[in-house]
Every structure is written in C-alpha cells, then in structure tokens.
Amino acid sequence: MGAAPRPQLRLGPRLRRRSPRGAQLAPLIAPERAPASPSRPGATAQLPCGAMFWRRRRPPATEAFAPRWRDLLEERMALWAQLDPGERRDLEATALWLLATKRWEASHGFTLTQDMRVTIAAQASLVVLGLGRDPYRIVSAIVVHPSTVTLRGERAGPVPGTVTQGPLPILGQASDERGPMLIAWDAVLRDGAHPERGMNVVHHEFAHKIDMLDGYADGVPPLGDRVTRRRWDEVCGATFASLRAGRDHPVLRSYGAVNLAEHFAVATEAFFNRPVDLVDHEPDLYGVLADVYLQDPAARARRWEASRPPAGP
Incomplete structure (x- = not known):
C-alpha cells in the first residue's frame, strides 16, 4: 500500500499578496553585540530614516582581473576555494562588470578602497554564476558603510499599518526599483570568512534585487x-x-x-x-x-x- 499523498499547503491572501511598487523592504537587522568595525571600533553611523550621505567615487575602469585580487579572495572569501577554474573565470568577469558599470559610494568620512569593492563584487558574483549578469541590471549603486548603520526617524512598524521612530541598527538594505543598496563593510569581511555561520549580507541584499526584477519584493x-x-x-x-x-x-x-x-x-x-x-x-x-x-x-x-x-x- 502506497504512502498517503502529502497535503498541499494552500497559500492564503497574506502569502500571495505582492508588495506594491516602491514599497520598502525590511532592512537586514544587525545581531546584538555585532563586532565593531576594525578601523573604527564601536562606531555606528547615525542616519535619519531614508537619508543617505556619501561621497561618490567611481572606480577606474579595468579590463583584467588583477592577480593580486585572487590572493585577496583567497584570504577574504572562503567559498573561493571551492570554485573550479571555469567558475572562477565567470565570477571574475561578472565582478569586473559590476566594478565598471555600478556606482560605488562610501558613507561620509569612510574611505572605500578598490580592494573593498572587489571583495563585495566577488561575493555578489557568486550568486549569479549560473545566471549571468542580467539579474543585476536594476542594481544602480552600492553604498558602503564601515559598520552597523542606525536608522532613525519615522518608518513602517513591525505590524502592517503601524509606524515606529525607534533607532534600528542594520547591516544592509536594498531599495526598491533602481535605488541604492547599503552594505556594512565589517559584516562583509566577517561573513565572507565564515560561511559556516550561514549569514552573508552581500548575498542577502543582492538576492533582494533579484527578487525585485518584476517590480515587486x-x-x-x-x-x-x-x-x-x-x-x-x-x-x-x-x-x-x-x-x-x-x-x-x-x-x-x-x-x-x-x-x-x-x-x-x-x-x-x-x-x-x-x-x-x-x-x-x-x-x-x-x-x-x-x-x-x-x-x-x-x-x-x-x-x-x-x-x-x-x-x-
């Protein structure tokens, strides 16, 4: 006698409802006692909700993946070791495209280096190794902060239809449509070196951008x-x-x-x-x-x- 068929889960209206265009995603909240930025111990950015302040820095165009960047990824991206030569070539090509075609911006008072951009671009490129570059067509800008960002000001509350003004520490955020992405640099380093934790702020925020390709989160x-x-x-x-x-x-x-x-x-x-x-x-x-x-x-x-x-x- 065969096993009884598994009952199908019927998704109610709440699970099926799509977010309207322009709706704000919940930010990636920082865990309690998250390690502070090595360069600025204990520092957090104090931002009013919805406001961004940064210095624009467009990286120089480059046509080749520098050999020293492979050494950098060996050190900062544990999953790099698992890639075969073809996967590494594809990842490098997508990373170069992200470096050349997206705006890379630093929060006020923070210096964003080329090595930092390469580290983030490589982690993002891993997600689309099987898909190519097209899923990132709506990524416009990556704004990098040294550490946890504290959002302040009125924003949507945890219960639909409510608002809150309490401070909210976050590690990352992806804006709808072609808005900027926010990434905390110390989380990038921590997550890239320790995949066994199952957390990666770059993978998380770029997944949101893939989700938004049809205009909905x-x-x-x-x-x-x-x-x-x-x-x-x-x-x-x-x-x-x-x-x-x-x-x-x-x-x-x-x-x-x-x-x-x-x-x-x-x-x-x-x-x-x-x-x-x-x-x-x-x-x-x-x-x-x-x-x-x-x-x-x-x-x-x-x-x-x-x-x-x-x-x-």
Whole structure:
C-alpha cells in the first residue's frame, strides 16, 4: 500500500499578496553585540530614516582581473576555494562588470578602497554564476558603510499599518526599483570568512534585487523553466509558515519569518553558505533554489571536501 499523498499547503491572501511598487523592504537587522568595525571600533553611523550621505567615487575602469585580487579572495572569501577554474573565470568577469558599470559610494568620512569593492563584487558574483549578469541590471549603486548603520526617524512598524521612530541598527538594505543598496563593510569581511555561520549580507541584499526584477519584493524571483510557480509557492510557503509558527529550522535564520521577501533572502544565504546542511534539512527548498540559481553548491562543497588531503592524526 502506497504512502498517503502529502497535503498541499494552500497559500492564503497574506502569502500571495505582492508588495506594491516602491514599497520598502525590511532592512537586514544587525545581531546584538555585532563586532565593531576594525578601523573604527564601536562606531555606528547615525542616519535619519531614508537619508543617505556619501561621497561618490567611481572606480577606474579595468579590463583584467588583477592577480593580486585572487590572493585577496583567497584570504577574504572562503567559498573561493571551492570554485573550479571555469567558475572562477565567470565570477571574475561578472565582478569586473559590476566594478565598471555600478556606482560605488562610501558613507561620509569612510574611505572605500578598490580592494573593498572587489571583495563585495566577488561575493555578489557568486550568486549569479549560473545566471549571468542580467539579474543585476536594476542594481544602480552600492553604498558602503564601515559598520552597523542606525536608522532613525519615522518608518513602517513591525505590524502592517503601524509606524515606529525607534533607532534600528542594520547591516544592509536594498531599495526598491533602481535605488541604492547599503552594505556594512565589517559584516562583509566577517561573513565572507565564515560561511559556516550561514549569514552573508552581500548575498542577502543582492538576492533582494533579484527578487525585485518584476517590480515587486514578494519573495518570488524569476523562476525560469525548471520550477513552476505552484511548486515554488508550495515549498517556500511551507517553510515560511513553519518559521512563522516558531518551529525549529537549524539552517534557516528566524529572520526569514518577517515576510516572504526576507524568507527568500535568508534561504539564499543558507543555499550558498551552508548548502550541504540545507540539502540535508530542507531538501525541497534546496531543490527549488537550485532550479532558480542554476547551481548546485552542495555538490561543489562535497567535491572540494573530497579533494582536500586527509587531516593528520
């Protein structure tokens, strides 16, 4: 006798509703006691909500990926070691395109170096290795702050229809349409060096931009031909509802319960940074993400692990 069919999760209006154009995404909130910036210990930027102050610096055009940048990524991007030569070439090409075509801007009083831009561009390029450059066509500017940014002023509250004015420390934020992205530099360094934590502010914010390609921040990226909308809603709706109910998901951060857009961004972080754990604990979610991103980072991680020399006694 075969197993009984699994009941399908019916997504109610709240899960199906799309955010209107121009709606503000929830920012990526900084964890408590986040490490301070090495260059400015304990510093946080004090910004009124919605206001940005930065110095514009367009990087010089470059046609080749400098050899020393590969050494830089060996040091700052742990996942670089898992890429094969072809993947590295593709990542380098996309990173060069991001460096040359996007505005890179520093917050007031902060110096943004070329090495910093390369580090961020490389991490962003990993996300679209299977998709090419087109998903980043609506990325206009990347604004880099030294550390956690504190938003102040009136903004949407945690409950729909409410507002709040309390200070909010954040690590990153992606504006709708072609607005700028905000990234905290110390989080970039920390996340790139420690993928086992399952967090990456660059992957998170650039995933939001992919989600916004249809003009909505609704947790539904372009699905391509390998996964149907019904399957996407079924899988992501189930994990989102489970997170909202407070159930334990060892690989997915609870921040993914904020809304479907944050669920997609948090799932993207887990997909690229803890892929083996994600495929073990959330195989259906891993499967639809692999179909969207056209990558199999779990297989890549396993190949790399198998190629490493055995540990000594």
